[in-house]
Amino acid sequence: MRKHKLVLAAAVVLAAVAVPVANAASAEQPAVAATPTDQLRVEGGSAQVVNGQRTTVRENPFVIAGMRAGGGGPQGQSCTASVVGKRKIITAAHCMIDATGAKHYLYGDDDLNTTGDETFRTKLLSFKAHPKYSGTGGWQTGYDVAVVTTEDDLPVPESQWAKVAGSGDSALTQPGKNGTAVGYGRTSANGGSGVLYKTALPVNDANNCQVFNTRVNPDLMVCIGYNDGRTGTCTGDSGGPFTVDGVIVGVVSWGSSGCDRYSIMARLTNEMGDWARSEIGGTPPSDGKFTVALTPSSGRVDPGKYISATVATTAGDQPERLDLSANGQPSGVAVKFQPESVNSGQSAKVTFDVAASAAKGSYPITVTAKGTSGTKTAVYTLTVGDGGSTDGPKPTATPSSATVSRGGSVKATITVAGGTGASKLSATGLSFAPMFFPFSVNPGGSSQMSLFAPFQPGTYKVVITATDTAGKTGQTEFTLTVT
Known part of the structure; x- marks a missing residue:
């Protein structure tokens, strides 16, 4: 009989139906729930969890990747989250408390396995977990939701911020409703991660989801998906959104270690959503009636x-x-x-x-x-004019150098002159690529570059490249001295 090992904080791996396989063993033996983490380890793999559908940040403009020092995914990806305000993100509380290591967020990349594609990075300034979240391991009893404040403004316009459900939206999580999960998690228990996927999942009656050694509390949790694991969530997508009718009704909390049974969300169609809204500030943006x-x-x-x-x-x-x-x-x-x-x-x-x-x-x-x-x-x-320019872009950095202690942060303004259309910014010379906000700059415009110093003392030459829409490039240098 196949044993179901621990599930780590459901990092949503999105899976699509391959060949549904009846899981008689699952019906006889409850799956063991485990402390959420992005370090899922299983012996063998579930043949029932396969990839969902590839998707993009353009299609889901509020989705953002949670990164941490020591994270198990590409570039340290650990969780998935949603932008809900100018500097506000909603995610799972266990992503902040149970997962250790310095955290930051990366936006704009559909595939974290290739570096330099992101639009923006920012550090975590602070976070608030729901006051009833009981600390490490608290996901087992519920209230697994947190609101994060970032150090910098997020490059998502207000009209594209995610809408968060509250106690007045209980109809959205009634059994029989259908929703969508999105995340950067694994495509199977032993599969790859860091690529943005989505999958459609039904809302279930919690009474039919009591197949774990941890109780699914219907007051605080939403059970979605299928007991045969034909599609569901997996490690790496913890904290990611589950949306119904365009509203986030739950964040990914936990599931089975083989990623082959139901997925459990932290419910937002109750006071948990009301609390999150109050921490975010104001009411979520609507689509507008005009x-x-x-x-x-x-x-x-x-x-x-x-x-x-x-x-x-x-x-x-x-x-x-x-x-x-x-x-x-x-x-x-x-x-x-x-x-x-x-x-x-x-x-x-x-x-x-x-x-x-x-x-x-x-x-x-x-x-x-x-x-x-x-x-x-x-x-x-x-x-x-004629829409073109005979010269390529010419970036400059102000200041052009800085001295900082090991692990410190530095900011500089990058101004781009000339070029055809908007120029995309990139940089080389550091193991951790600098962040640009905004990522692309029109002629005469500027961007703020933020970078983190290495822990090895020395002098580093950072080469900043601007590439315009005609494919022409221009470069400037920024000298970083680490003491």
Whole structure:
């Protein structure tokens, strides 16, 4: 009879149906629940857990990877989490308390096995676990949820923050509902990890999920998936989101060690979700009941000239006042709205005033309309001149050098001149790649570079590369002295 070993904090590995196999042994012997961790070790592997569907951060813009020193996944990936505010992330409490090691977060990478693809990294500033989480091993009794505050602003617009369920959303976790789990976890008990996957899973009656030596408490937990493990969660996705109708109703908490039975979520459709909302601050953003569009949605203008478009809105269930704003415009381009706010259903004029010094290129500019029911955006593609440049980008670093103690952090401003369109930033010279916020910069724009010093004293030459949309590159150097 096959024995079910411990399950580590359910890091969601997303799996799809291969050939469902009846698990008679599972029905006879309860699976043993184990302390959540990203260091899952099993003898042999479950033939029932296979990959789910590959997905992307673009499709799930609120998903972020939790990293820690000594983490078992690629680059130290340990958990999965969701962006819910300007500097707020929701995850599992055991990801913060049971998993040791210095923690930070990485955003924007679909595959952590290849380095340098991320958009952004930031350190953990602080976290709050639910006050009823009992400490190490507390996931067994529930309240496995935490809200993290990051050191830097997260590069996710408010309209794309994840929505968190509360006590008023209990209908979303009724048995029979279907949802989606997303995470960077393993694709089987002994499989690879660090690649973003998703899978569809049903919500079950907890009475049918009592197949573990730990009780599934329906007041504090949500049981999802299948008892034959045809698709489910696995180590590495702990803290990741389980969404129903676009709302996070649970975070991945625990499951079976073989990743071959039900997956257990920390329930948010109760006071746990209400607590998380209060820690996040304010209410989660809604989708907005109105619409916004730009006519035309693109245009070309020479330096020293201007061009205009119409911002058209339609009303939703009821009229509301919409405040208009723009972001993404390059240096030398001013955006003006006439008027700056309208009632839903009305239109406004937007003018892009281009200075003579503005660099040639094509720039996506996001126009945002914010009302009481939520936020909506539309993109205008502004082409300055012929949209090209004969020269590649020219990055500069300010300051160009710094001295720091071992393990310390340093920040510098990277400014990019010239180039065609936005330039992506990357750097070499350190084992732990610097972070850039934002990851790409329009001509004349700047980015903040954050890097962590090695623990080995010495002088390090960091080479920063800007690559524009035409494939041309430019470089600058930053000298780091570690004492």
